[in-house]
Amino acid sequence: MGLTAKDRQQLQELGKELRKITGGSQREDGTPKTFDELERDAIEVADLIGAAILEAGVRDAEACEACHCPKCGAMAPRRQEPEPRVLQTSRGEVSWFEYEYFCRKCRRAFFPSDQ
Numbered sequence: 792m793g794l795t796a797k798d799r800q801q802l803q804e805l806g807k808e809l810r811k812i813t814g815g816s817q818r819e820d821g822t823p824k825t826f827d828e829l830e831r832d833a834i835e836v837a838d839l840i841g842a843a844i845l846e847a848g849v850r851d852a853e854a855c856e857a858c859h860c861p862k863c864g865a866m867a868p869r870r871q872e873p874e875p876r877v878l879q880t881s882r883g884e885v886s887w888f889e890y891e892y893f894c895r896k897c898r899r900a901f902f903p904s905d906q
Contacts (some may be wrong), residue, residue: 841882860894867894
């Protein structure tokens with residue numbers, strides 16, 4: 792990914808904010824959290840953020856009106872309604888809508904992300 796020093800600084804600042812959201816280093820009763828509890832909080836937050844980044848990435852992908860067929864290379868038009876997609880990643884479930892394309896020459900439907 793190649794994070795810059797500025798990116799790393801911003802992420803460290805974000806980490807401080809996220810620590811506040813998770814209750815910081817103390818439990819609700821005011822006693823300090825164990826390292827294991829802090830680690831579980833960090834993992835849960837990282838998983839949620841990772842899934843959100845992945846979901847935003849697939850949702851931002853522009854759906855073109857037509858796409859090249861992976862079998863014959865002919866232009867295949869996009870179908871009208873997008874299909875719901877759900878993928879279980881190592882960082883959590885990611886869901887989005889993706890258009891299906893249909894090649895009239897091959898009589899084959901496909902999703903560009905599957906290619």
